[in-house]
Amino acid sequence: MVGAMELKTVPLEIPENGNIIFGQSHFIKTVEDLYEAIVNTVPQMKFGLAFCEASGACLIRAEGNDDALKALAIKNAQAVAAGHTFIICLQNGYPINLLSRIKDVPEVVSLFCASANPVEAIIAETERGRGVLGVIDGEKPKGVEDQAGIEWRHSLLRKIGYKR
Numbered sequence: 001m002v003g004a005m006e007l008k009t010v011p012l013e014i015p016e017n018g019n020i021i022f023g024q025s026h027f028i029k030t031v032e033d034l035y036e037a038i039v040n041t042v043p044q045m046k047f048g049l050a051f052c053e054a055s056g057a058c059l060i061r062a063e064g065n066d067d068a069l070k071a072l073a074i075k076n077a078q079a080v081a082a083g084h085t086f087i088i089c090l091q092n093g094y095p096i097n098l099l100s101r102i103k104d105v106p107e108v109v110s111l112f113c114a115s116a117n118p119v120e121a122i123i124a125e126t127e128r129g130r131g132v133l134g135v136i137d138g139e140k141p142k143g144v145e146d147q148a149g150i151e152w153r154h155s156l157l158r159k160i161g162y163k164r
Contacts, residue, residue, distance in 0.1 A: 003127050009120040009136065010079045015072055018091040020119065021102065022076075022135065023111040024084050028053060028061065030107040034086065035063040041101045045093035048073040054083025054129075066091070080121050082130040084109070096162070113137045 014020055031051045038047055048070030050062045060077045064070035069089040076087045090098075095114030102108055113119055117138030124131050145153070157163040 006125045007133075008123045008125060010123050012076050012079070012087070012119040012121060013072055014116055014119065015069055015089045015091055018069070018089060019095050019114060019116045020076070021088040021090070021095050021098065021111065021114045022119065022121065023086055023102070024109045024132065025051065025086055025105070025107040026084055026109055027107040028056075030086055030105070031061040031063050033105045033107060034088065034102065037101045037105050038088070038090075038098060039065070042093045042097050045090055045097075047088055047090040049086060049088040050074045050077035051086040052077050052081065052083055058083070064089075080123065080130070080132065082121075082123060082132050085132055 012020060012022065028051075031049065034049050038045060038049075046066040046069055048062065048064030048066055048068070050060050050070075050073035053059050053061055060074055062070055062074050064073065069091065073087050073089045076089070077085070080087070099111070099114055103111065112121070112132060113135045115137050120136040122133040122135065124133055154163070
């Protein structure tokens with residue numbers, strides 16, 4: 001017999017002028033390895049990260065170099081409350097600077113999103129616990145870009161230093 005399951009959406013809080021990276025990993029060492037990956041890749045980045053332990057004490061483990069961002073990561077992790085998930089709240093940098101490095105951390109299984117947009121985690125909850133089915137990241141498309149949209153995109157990427 002299959003037990004009951006409830007589906008929920010959980011809004012994640014994005015830091016002001018910042019981003020989040022939301023993912024899943026598999027081992028308590030995640031917290032220290034993600035910390036090292038971030039500070040060794042973008043040393044000036046401010047961040048906090050929280051990891052939901054899935055066995056043993058089942059604690060939220062946290063690290064970071066900014067107390068407010070660390071507190072926000074913990075708050076988001078408490079809201080999601082799904083084992084082996086992690087949330088990084090960051091400022092003074094962009095997820096694009098970290099994503100390949102985070103994917104290279106041996107414990108990281110997958111990334112759900114990296115965003116400055118409003119994000120909702122889609123959660124399934126059973127008697128055993130919670131799991132993340134996916135995310136809603138931002139809003140649905142309102143159309144297709146035209147020439148003005150292409151020019152705006154090109155200009156933005158050059159303005160923020162990602163294209164020449």
